[in-house]
Amino acid sequence: MTMILGIEDKYIFLVSGLIVSLLLSYKQLFILYNKYKKTTSAKASTKSSGKKSYSSSKDDPIPQPTPLMITPEQVANYDDRPWRPFRWPYHQTMSIFKLDVNHWLDMDKYYVHYIEEKKRIIHRYGDENIGWLPGSEDACLELMQFVKDHMLKRYPLLFSSEDNGIHVKNHLTGEILDFSEPLKEPPLIYVSKMAKEDFYLVKKNPEDDRHYLVAAVVPFPGGSFGIKHKLGKHLDVIHSEVPYYESKLKKSMERWFERMAPADLVERASWYISWDHKLLCNNVYALKEGEKVDSDVAPDQFNVRVERQTLRRLPKSQAIIFTNHPVFYSIDEMKDEPLIPSLIKKIIYEAPEGISKYKNFESFRDHIVKYLDGLIERQIELGLIKEDTPIKTLPSYPFAHFVDNKDVNYGWTNPTVKDPEKNNYIDVAKEEIRQDELREEMSKKTKSAEISEQV
Ligand code: HEM
Structure with a gap:
């Protein structure tokens, strides 16, 4: 022995x-x-592989992205990893996964639309969607540098550097970014011209050892909250509306933030349902309390909006960077993926009450239930599921079953969609934005007419 x-x-x-x-x-x-x-x-393997806790030592090297040689032409048809973050049973948990640094800032066919939409929203709504507090400048600059380095290393054919990195060309938008000092714009604007994600910067206050939001550029909150009201707030305050935060999330999150090293990258995804593709504020969150979806909205117009999120720590400023990136998947495009319609139906009717309220399921579930029943029936007829197949989290969670079959160079086109060319909502999304702008102008005109009448 x-x-x-x-x-x-x-x-x-x-x-x-x-x-x-x-x-x-x-x-x-x-x-x-x-x-x-x-x-x-x-004990040793948890420490060295980081598999269980994902936690590394603060001196571990920060993982670097490997180049993905996709061209601007390829991006036009490129689909990102197919998120399917549906869980049953559905409890509120941190549900974080170790993140491969290559996927920190992902690429897909909607990239240019997102960058244009960021520009429009920031221009139109200003400090509702972007802001930073004194003392966060070091973190904002460090983030800008990290995003720039990531884009140049990960996507060498989409971003190229001239004059030793002083100028960077974004080959997707055609814009050349000038990084010479003094900077021409605030660092978070540079970030928004390179990455399609929303960014939150969180710092620990040495006086009370608690984590506060110190800067953010969030053009795509999805619901109607202004970032200017959240700046300077502690994470508990920011999550005050989040169901079961106190009982299920708060402690684990605090523990996680306390030990998270710059080499620990994680991701998570949450989701909700709406009947549009708006990035600023979705129809489901624009409803007043108790209001329901209009009866003339076609059930096959419904989409799942996945909020794909990442967390990492910057080594110099020690700021925690939280990114959020919405991705829309229509229920129609997932209809031939085994169990998806069944899981959606189960969750919108049987999720814990707090979650159901937060995601406003009541406003539309009776409207789409027949449609979902039809899709479930269809899956049984096609032999994709059986009548008694247990409804539970997919083995491929948080992704679709085809996630592993794909080659990262060509993206993740859904093989169950008959006509992938048509699986692109860009024109519909643009029309939705136009209609919203028209509505806004109309209501402004009506208001000013009312005021001048009163005068
Ligand atoms: C492990 C870390 C975190 C977890 C587990 C977490 C979890 C959640 C959950 C469950 C929600 C409700 C929406 C959903 O269903 O996902 C939420 C909302 C939100 N989270 Fe976090 N979060 C984390 C970190 C952060 C950080 C670092 C920030 C940065 C400020 C942040 C900002 C927000 C905001 C702004 C909302 C929307 C709140 C609202 O509805 O008013 N989260 N978070």
Whole structure:
């Protein structure tokens, strides 16, 4: 037996073996050793592989992205990883996964639309969607540098650098960004011209050791909240409306933030349903309390909006960067993926009450239930599921079943969609924005007419 032990183990077991063997048989000693070996190696593997806790030491090197040689022409048809973050049973949990740095800032065919929409929203609504507090400048600059480096390293054919990185050309929008100092615009504007994600910067206040939102550029909140009201607030305040935050999330999140090192990158995804593709504020959150979806909205217009989120720590400023990136998937495009319609129906009717209210399921669920029943029936007829297939989280969670079959160079086109070319909502999305702008102008005109009448 001594042949298979490490040196330290050998001494511990020889000495204790001599004493204990007086009392135990050889067989019992062997069982005891195996138990000891199992616990020590489990502790070691958690620490070194980081698999269980994902936590690294603060000095571990920060992972660097590998180049993905996709061209601007390829991006026009490129689909991102197919998120399907539906869980059943559905409890509020952190549900974070280790993030491969290559996917920190992903690419897809809607990139240009997102960048244009960011520009429009920031121009139109200003500090409702962007802001930073004094003392956050170092973090904003460090983030800008991180985003720039990531885009240049990960997408060498989409971003190129001139004059040693002083100018960067974005080949998707055609814009050349000038990084010479003094900077021409605030760092968060540069970030918004390179990445399609929303960014939140969180810092620990040394006076009370708690985490506060110190800067953010969030053109795509999805619901109607102004970032200017959230700046300077503690994470507990920011999550005050989030169901079961106090009981299920708060403690684990605090623990996580406390030990998260710059080499620990994680991602998560949440989701809700709406019947539009608006990035600023979706129809489901524009309703007044108790209001329901209009009866003339076609059920196949409904989409799942996945909020794909990442977390990492910047090494110099120690700020925590939280990104959020909405991705829309129509229920129609997922209709031939086994169990998806069944899971959606189950969740919108049986999710815990707090979650159901937060996501406003009541405003539309009776409107789409027949449509979902039809899709479930269709899956049974096609043999994709059986009548009694248990409804539970997919084995491929949080992704679609086809996520592993794909080559990252060509994206993740959904193989169950008959006509992938048509699976692009860009024109519809643009029309939705135009209609919203018209409505806004109309209501402004009506208001000013009312005021001048009163005067
Ligand atoms: C592990 C870390 C985190 C977890 C588990 C988490 C979890 C959640 C959950 C469950 C929600 C409700 C929406 C949903 O269903 O997902 C939410 C909302 C939100 N989170 Fe977090 N979050 C985390 C970190 C952060 C950070 C660092 C920020 C940065 C400020 C942040 C900002 C927000 C905001 C602004 C909302 C929307 C709140 C509202 O509806 O008013 N989260 N978060």
